Amino acid sequence: MALANTSWQLRLHGVGNASAVELGSAMATIERNGVPWLTIDCGGEGLTAYQAYYGDAPQALYITHTHLDHVAGFERLFVSSYFDPDRRGRIRLYVPATVLPLLHQRVGDYPNALAEGGVNFWDAFQVIPVGGSFWHDGVRLEVFPTRHHWPETAYGLRLHGSVVWTGDTRPIPEMLARYADAGELIAHDCALQGNPSHSGIEDLEREYPPALLDRCLLYHYGNREEGEVLAARGYRVAHPGQVVALAEPTAMQVEA
Template identity: 75%
Template sequence: MAWSLRFQGVGNASAVELGSPMSTIERDGAPWLTIDCGAEGLTAFQATYGHLPRAIFVTHVHLDHVAGFERLFVDSYFSERRGQTRLYVPATVVPLLHRRVGDYPNVLAEGGANFWDAFQLIPVGDAFWHDDVRLEVFAARHHWPETAYGLRLKGALAWTGDTRPIPEVLARYADADELIAHDCGLHGNPSHTGVDDLEREYPAALRQRMMLYHYASHADAESLRARGHRVARPGETVALAEPSAERRQPA
């Protein structure tokens, strides 16, 4: 069984030409679990797979990560999949997501529908099961505590989400040779990692496993590469190792 990660988009909120930061874990070339739901990323997803995501993990609710939800609602609600699109959302993020995308009068003009009717909403804690595989959730440092999270598929992938450096967290959640997809721009700020932060806070052995995304421009990407970093491109697919995550055995 082959596992891979496809980057639907790699840019920050202003870099529309790079796509919203969103990716999909693939199994044997098919979408398995998507991370976030940005508008440009959703378009890229549909162009690649011919349909919209069936299962999504939400890292946080800034609009470059959740602006695709209105379109996903329409696609899910008016189809035989109504109520079947799985949304794995950290429990502390659920009320924020509801206020951001689900809480407005009459999601349909004619009434009679709730936003969450379209989805199977699954609040998650430190870990959750998807398709009989256990994934882990960890806190990121982005704006305010308990509002942003990363995702680990043990042995294969650690996705940081938007974050400042979190070396103490990755020491635990990326300790099995995972590919680390890390937020990094040319310049840092109080919410995001800059390349100087990355090089200062992480040991070289950890940086060698990193693939950077959430940068501001193609020129910034080239500058990051010139410093020796691996930088994701929109639409790029990278191979993942076979996960060592716990799997549920058939009854």
């Protein structure tokens, strides 16, 4: 069953790399009918921007990978959820299965989550390990591996027909040929200069056809000046707080 007619958009909480504090840590929320539906990652600055806008913490998150600019907000999220009986254990956390042990090492593996004892870090969340796809709110989303730092440690996300979020990655033409073949907006890692873990604009120009580049929204760049240079080259560049309208998804849906 295709999705009923609704309004979808992508709200960008942060668009910078780990050093671009003024741009905020790369993090975004897919909104449905004007309310947050699924948040991507949980960086420190990104979580601050989320809470400043919505006045609350995320209710559902997908985690792309576990570098700290993408997961540094978890301790704060743990505290706000665990001490609220209405939220404890109810924040849905979708984590690719091979990323889950890394996330635990980063944020959950401490002798006592609280000094008083008696509490496990993950008691505050509903942790859902995911494979190639998962269901959220009756809608099917797809997960695909990306090229960031080390194999099986970073994954992108697709809402079919609407949006693809690459997360941190080198160019992945073979993945996007499969997971961005339905006209989706592609939010893509890109700075002026690439490195072994991230894409530069010349990498994308070499690897992707112009028609795909036209669908890209570039984020994870180094500073505002870099963003201006990318825009001057004719590319669509993401900005903190920006809201981007999305096409109606063609993902599968089931009745709740």
